Amino acid sequence: MLDQTSLTISQGKAHGSGDASDPTPPTDLPWYLGMEYGEADLLYGADRRLRGGSLPALVEILTQHTSLDTAFNQSFLLTYRAVISSTELIRQLLRRFSLPPPPNLSPEDLTEWSLHKQGIIRLRVFNILRLWVETYCIPEVDAEAMELLHHFALTDLQHWGKDRMDRVKDPMAGAATTSGVRPMILNISQQAPSPILPRNLQGLRIVDIDPLELARQLTLLDAAAFVRISYNDFLSRARSARHRVPSSPSSSPSDQSPPSFAGMGRQLTGMIESTNHLTHFIIAMILAEEEIRWRCTVIKHFILVAEKCRQLNNYNSLMAILAAFSSAPIHRLKRTWEFVTGKAVSTLEGLKKLMNPSRNYAEYLQVLHSVNPPCVPFPGVFMQHLAFIDYGNEDYITDHPGLINVYKMLQRAQVVREIQLFQSVPYALSHVPEIQALLREGLRLRMDETVAFERSTLLEPKERDDEKIARLLQESGFL
Structure with a gap:
């Protein structure tokens, strides 16, 4: 930092x-x-x-x-x-x-x-x-x-x-032909590891893809989206909740509009939407399985993918996967989660602890500030920090009308520099077109939240306590 x-x-x-x-x-x-x-x-x-x-x-x-x-x-x-x-x-x-x-x-x-x-x-x-x-x-x-x-x-x-x-x-x-500030891109020469490919790429399913390779392909998609985002998109998003910027020393800080952010934020919005689509894609994949053991297989597969994303410093896809697991339609599948045991549980708990939003993502930020790029950070934390800076400080010094708040500008710049640092180092990974096509196809699909919850309750209706006890005794052989 x-x-x-x-x-x-x-x-x-x-x-x-x-x-x-x-x-x-x-x-x-x-x-x-x-x-x-x-x-x-x-x-x-x-x-x-x-x-x-x-x-x-x-x-x-x-x-x-x-x-x-x-x-x-x-x-x-x-x-x-x-x-x-x-x-x-x-x-x-x-x-x-x-x-x-x-x-x-x-x-x-x-x-x-x-x-x-x-x-x-x-x-x-x-x-x-x-x-x-x-x-x-721009x-x-x-x-x-x-x-x-x-x-x-x-x-x-x-x-x-x-x-x-x-x-x-x-x-x-x-x-006149550019589209705003170009991020710093370093030309780093590094040998990409060989992709881990299934024997047959025809009729490929997500669960057939090695978790590490799936994490690599998600990382390439995320990194490409992240590097396209102008830092002004982050500043624009942070300002959107408080439409006020004095255009002159005599202006009121509360009733002005940001003068230079019009039309910005499209690339950041696009990345947020893609991340949400990944979450919904995982939810739909889990709910598509009729049998508990296959739902459990999908969940375990994505726990491994999430861990590989962590190892690749791709905290964006990691957050998307955790969001799918904590969504109401998936979190309530208690019978399915009962079969997710052992190392998968401990891995998932460690990942949840890392990305816990308590204390403003304190553990995640500690890791992020010590990580060696390449890295795809979770953009939401940058937006949160810039929003805190915006809410906590006026643009002009309150008791000195007409003086721009330099300290606030420098705080914003510190966050921007960190964003640019992570945009500056590319990943040395090989694109696998078949896997990326499968991912892009899946990311276009979205299950409506109401439909997803209804599907979840159909797969696992809510049990009374006595029904749950009877089921557990039966499954354990006592009945």
Whole structure:
């Protein structure tokens, strides 16, 4: 887990970057080389860490000429959409680029200001704009911001240098064909293990597939879905319960809509739906068996698959399988569960303990933070953490109107970095088209919850206590 100090700036010292960054200018600088913001524009906590800042002041820190803090810059760009729109950000950056000199400077001082302040600021603004275009721009949401930037590239930037203008304009052309932030993908060379295949792939059934290979194929499907999710999808989902973001310092925090999340969340929704379909598929498979021993066989098979998912660090499919077992139609099959004994029971109990939601999934998170990728985490925990951050902290400092809550931005960024870490390492596993086709076919099927419960009660009607005692005595040979 990322250390909190790697995500914050303190007054007088930066944390989390290799450069010595300081949002306050050195005291020995001439006044005209100082920072533009005033004392009221930034708020520090008792620990001297930055708590809040006005948007112009934060943009100034983002592009400050005295130092550079890459950790703060990344955190800001990762999470700004929850507070301001891309259009507002680009406008502030363009104002920063066009910073005029102070009045009444001597020719010597003006030359020094141009060289040691204006020139560096413009380079920093240019680098932030280029980074935004290449990494953070979402064309279907950011059309207005991109239009501003396009106009800037054809006007002000031309006067600054044609080579720099081309370097901004070229990525803009590429951004128009992309679909948002690309996750970091490492090109890791690793030999995939040979698939474990049944002798005959014709007429294949799920229970005929080796549990490890079935877990591998589920993991490949899950990993492909997870890596397609933009971190903004997670931020958007966390915000959906509280439609409020002030678009200006005078706005009320409770009656604004998120400015930059429109249309997001489709990939995350798709993965959630696929996970739910896996749960319903397993429920339907168990209930399809008329005889107890075959229902027991299906349950034991998926307990083994769940354990293999754990070994593969696929906590998403693991959670889906456990959800099927704990669903009302399956959990109530007491006669079936009586035949699930021995190692299968102990394995299942261990998996339930691992994914227990008590104490905010404390045991699962302890394992997750020590796991070596590749890994497919359970997305619900990330959504829960981001929702807690959103509910527990206002976007603007309550007792300092107009100051954006920087601490909240850094908390969000910490979760986002963890998501990106797990998206960055691919699995070295071989696709088995026949198994994946079987899974995809099954995932399209869904048994209605009412139908599933009715089927469950038909297979095992509810027994009175005396009926259960008589049945157990008969099955044990006493009657």
